[in-house]
Amino acid sequence: MDTPSRLPPSLHEALTGRFGTRFTTSGAVCEHHGKDESSHAPMPPDAVVFAQSTEDVAAAVALCHAHKVPVIAFGTGTSLEGHLLAVKGGVSIDLSQMNRVLAIRPQDLDATVEAGVTRKQLNAALHDTGLFFPIDPGADASLGGMAATRASGTNAVRYGTMREAVLATTVVLPDGRIIKTGTRAKKSSAGYDLTRLFVGSEGTLGIITELTVRLHPLPEAIASAVCAFPDIAAAVDTVIQTIQLGIPVARIELLDTLSIRAINRYSKTALREAPTLFFELHGSPAGVAEQTEALRAIAGEHGGMDFEWAHRPEERTRLWQARHDAYYACLALQPGARSITTDVCVPISRLADCIAATRADLEATGLTAPLLGHVGDGNFHMLILVRPDDTAELEKAQAFAQRLAERAIAMDGTCTGEHGIGLGKRKYMAREHGEAALSVMRAIKQVLDPLDLMNPGKVLPD
Numbered sequence: 001m002d003t004p005s006r007l008p009p010s011l012h013e014a015l016t017g018r019f020g021t022r023f024t025t026s027g028a029v030c031e032h033h034g035k036d037e038s039s040h041a042p043m044p045p046d047a048v049v050f051a052q053s054t055e056d057v058a059a060a061v062a063l064c065h066a067h068k069v070p071v072i073a074f075g076t077g078t079s080l081e082g083h084l085l086a087v088k089g090g091v092s093i094d095l096s097q098m099n100r101v102l103a104i105r106p107q108d109l110d111a112t113v114e115a116g117v118t119r120k121q122l123n124a125a126l127h128d129t130g131l132f133f134p135i136d137p138g139a140d141a142s143l144g145g146m147a148a149t150r151a152s153g154t155n156a157v158r159y160g161t162m163r164e165a166v167l168a169t170t171v172v173l174p175d176g177r178i179i180k181t182g183t184r185a186k187k188s189s190a191g192y193d194l195t196r197l198f199v200g201s202e203g204t205l206g207i208i209t210e211l212t213v214r215l216h217p218l219p220e221a222i223a224s225a226v227c228a229f230p231d232i233a234a235a236v237d238t239v240i241q242t243i244q245l246g247i248p249v250a251r252i253e254l255l256d257t258l259s260i261r262a263i264n265r266y267s268k269t270a271l272r273e274a275p276t277l278f279f280e281l282h283g284s285p286a287g288v289a290e291q292t293e294a295l296r297a298i299a300g301e302h303g304g305m306d307f308e309w310a311h312r313p314e315e316r317t318r319l320w321q322a323r324h325d326a327y328y329a330c331l332a333l334q335p336g337a338r339s340i341t342t343d344v345c346v347p348i349s350r351l352a353d354c355i356a357a358t359r360a361d362l363e364a365t366g367l368t369a370p371l372l373g374h375v376g377d378g379n380f381h382m383l384i385l386v387r388p389d390d391t392a393e394l395e396k397a398q399a400f401a402q403r404l405a406e407r408a409i410a411m412d413g414t415c416t417g418e419h420g421i422g423l424g425k426r427k428y429m430a431r432e433h434g435e436a437a438l439s440v441m442r443a444i445k446q447v448l449d450p451l452d453l454m455n456p457g458k459v460l461p462d
Contacts, residue, residue, distance in 0.1 A: 006046045006089060011067040015049060015091070018059055022050040033072075033092040036079040037139075037327075039338045039386070040423055045072060045086035050094045054170055054178060054209040057093055061207065062176025064091050070453050071174075073203040075145030076118065080341050081422025083149065083202055087457035095144055098209065101125045110167060110184055112212045115144025122213075131215040134159035134250075137418065138324045144208045149420040150200035154323070157243075157376030158250040158282065159216060161418070166199050170210035174449040184212055197444070202420050203455040205448050219250075219282035223292060224316040227279070227299045227307040228272040232256060232359065232371075234302040235275045236352045239375045241298050243348050247291055251280040252376035253323055259330060259370040266329030267322040272306050278323055280316070330370045330383045337385040340397050344408035345379040345417030354411055355380065358404055365400050367393070379417035406431065426461045 007015075007025075015023045024030075025047045034044030046069075049060045064071045070090030077084065086092060098114035101122060105111065106129045113122060120140045122133050135146060137153035145151075147169070152161035159165075168182030182188070182195035198206055229235040232254075239252050254277055255263070261273050279295060281288045296307055310316045322329075331339055346354045355371070362369055362382070373380030382404060384397040405415035405428050415428040430438050442460060445452075 007069060007091070008067050011063060011069055012047070014063050015047065015060065018063070019049055019056070022052070024048050030092070032077070033074050033084065033094065034086050036077050036082060036084050038080050038082045038422070038424065039340045040082035040085055043085035043087055045092040046089045048074075048092045048094055050097055051209075052097045054098075054172065057095070057172045057207055057209050058176045058178050060091065060093055061172050061174065065175045065451070065453060068451055068453065070456050071207070072455050073144070073148065073207045075116065075142035075148075076140065078139035078141050079145065079149060079422065080343075080419045081416070081424045083420060083422040083455070083458060085423060085457075087423070090453075090456075093207065095142065095207075095209070098144075102210065104129060104131075104215075105184075106131060106215075108184060109215045109217075110212055111215055112168075112210060113143055115147075115207075115209050115211065116142050118142050119146065126215065129215075130218050132218050133165075133213060134216055135162055135165050138327070143211060143213065147199050147208050147211055148201065148203050150418070152374070152377075152379075152418040154251045154253060154280075154320070154374055156374055156379070156418075157252060158248065163196065163199055165213050166195060166211050167214060168212040169195055169198055169208050171198050171206040171208055173206045174451070174454045179206075182212070200420070202422065202459050204445065204459050205454060207454070221283060221285040221288040222250075222311075222316065223281050223288050224310045224319050225279040225292070225295070225308060226271065226276060226310075226319060227304045228274040228276045229299075229305065230274070230303045232275045232355060233352065234304075235277050236355055236375065238277060238299050238302045238304065240348055240351060241302075242295060243376060245294070245298070247294055248281075248283065249279055249291070249295075249376060250282040251278065252374070253278040254371070254373055254375040254380065255323070255326065256371040258333070258368070259326055259372045262329040262333050262370060263322050263326055266332050267325055269322050274305070278319065280320075326370075326372050327383065330372075330385070333370070334368065334385045334387075336387065338388050340384040340386060340401055341419070342382045342384070342401050342404050343373075343379065343417050343419045344404055344413060344415060345377065346408050346411045346413030348378045350411040350413065351375060351378050351380075354408060354413070357407060358382065361400060361403060365396055367397055367400060369400075374417075377417075378413065421459045423458060426459065429459070429461055
């Protein structure tokens with residue numbers, strides 16, 4: 001049932017006329033579009049438009065621009081920094097029905113998709129091509145949302161992030177104009193790189209409606225492994241040595257004892273409850289076999305235990321599904337708790353120092369916070385579990401998260417390796433980039449979106 005709209009009556013009428021039943025002010029629908037996986041309280045939009053084409057998005061954006069009403073893009077709702085919260089109300093444009101794979105070009109190793117296509121959907125469409133799309137943030141996120149937040153995930157150490165994966169985009173600008181950025185050429189020196197401007201902009205400069213992405217050949221051989229260690233330091237030293245020796249691992253994931261305990265309970269696994277690394281190697285059978293022995297030797301030097309390889313697809317799938325379920329497994333450690341989830345990233349040479357200092361800080365606070373992450377590229381997460389009604393605990397957790405972000409920045413790292421800025425990390429932008437660089441970002445925002453209608457309240461500090 002629709003609730004009384006807070007939109008200007010003329011805009012409500014125009015959107016109804018243009019979209020019919022695909023425009024709604026239903027309280028339940030708006031509530032769904034005003035929350036994500038973050039710890040932020042829901043902030044629902046005033047209305048939702050379900051777009052089915054770039055032209056739909058352009059029409060909705062142009063109407064909202066004419067009425068000076070904010071617009072927020074919505075993909076699958078899996079963001080972790082409050083990206084899609086309607087802090088100033090407005091209209092949420094749901095792109096989930098824009099889910100067509102428009103073209104797959106095996107000869108050129110690329111594909112063009114609408115923004116609502118999810119990574120699993122694209123890989124299913126690639127099933128018989130011998131190719132795959134490697135960016136894997138865990139959640140089955142939409143590719144448009146992944147581009148907007150510059151997502152990465154478990155495969156980033158080998159295949160890079162969405163920054164490297166996106167070749168071209170179609171974008172609806174804040175006034176409703178449609179532009180195309182980039183080409184399918186593998187390189188270009190033609191003008192400003194607008195594609196990289198919109199990838200990572202979190203919907204604050206425009207809405208990505210289509211994108212062309214790089215694909216990769218399926219590896220001839222894949223092997224996954226799990227190995228426990230006597231302590232976190234030994235596991236981290238193994239990671240650092242592996243990367244510095246140039247072993248071409250596709251994934252290296254670290255989980256601490258508490259994370260493994262949570263996974264065992266949630267996913268019914270029987271892993272040793274100790275700091276653990278998950279590895280995956282891609283390549284030829286001979287190359288994978290050689291790299292396997294090199295990894296085994298490195299892990300052994302650092303006290304690695306229970307080093308076991310999974311070669312069969314079903315075994316690998318079960319192993320990585322358990323890793324991907326770690327977020328929900330850790331939440332289940334404290335039923336009713338919410339997670340303030342961090343995702344700092346530092347140079348690999350500073351990883352051990354950053355984790356050691358963070359764990360010492362955590363022990364001093366008394367908070368519960370499992371550690372896990374994509375440590376092959378220096379990225380790790382702390383899932384700080386808090387009771388939503390415990391103000392003191394929440395303040396303690398936020399202070400810990402702030403110290404962690406500042407620690408990573410001080411080590412020439414970043415406050416967010418993959419989740420993005422959203423609402424929660426705007427206060428670190430000046431510290432990480434400097435006021436001069438931040439002024440350039442504000443200038444770009446002012447030129448493209450002078451009315452501040454595109455996902456307002458995100459990325460840039462007030």
